Amino acid sequence: MALECTLGALRNLDQTDPDAVQALLDVCTRALLEPSLWYWAIGLTIACAIVGALLGATKGRWMWGLIWGAVLGPVGWIVVLLSKATQPLCPECAKPNPPGLKRCRHCGVDLAAAAARSSRSRLRDDTRTGTWPK
Numbered sequence: 200m201a202l203e204c205t206l207g208a209l210r211n212l213d214q215t216d217p218d219a220v221q222a223l224l225d226v227c228t229r230a231l232l233e234p235s236l237w238y239w240a241i242g243l244t245i246a247c248a249i250v251g252a253l254l255g256a257t258k259g260r261w262m263w264g265l266i267w268g269a270v271l272g273p274v275g276w277i278v279v280l281l282s283k284a285t286q287p288l289c290p291e292c293a294k295p296n297p298p299g300l301k302r303c304r305h306c307g308v309d310l311a312a313a314a315a316r317s318s319r320s321r322l323r324d325d326t327r328t329g330t331w332p333k
């Protein structure tokens with residue numbers, strides 16, 4: 200029977216036999232150095248980082264999302280999703296824009312004019328309900 204690196208093999212290991220201990224150590228070392236294991240680990244890390252970057256981009260912080268996704272995987276995605284956008288949101292399309300832009304980089308609307316329009320529409324709502332705007 201070929202020796203395998205399992206918890207059962209470790210449990211049944213005769214710790215007084217140095218050859219048996221060395222044989223199990225060799226098998227486990229070979230299993231951990233198996234290249235396909237590392238291809239999977241690196242591939243999953245890159246995939247988690249890309250998903251994190253995409254989620255972070257919706258908050259205007261793709262690099263921050265990339266790091267959280269790479270380090271914590273799906274837990275990092277949740278951290279990114281629960282975080283607040285740090286950049287001002289466009290009044291028209293509600294996507295984040297870096298401060299100081301004149302036009303939304305997503306929908307191209309004039310940000311100052313859109314902000315004024317949205318405050319006017321608030322006034323319209325107040326007029327409709329019969330109260331004076333504040």
Ligand SMILES: [Zn+2]
Nearest residue numbers: 289292303306
């Ligand atoms: Zn926009």
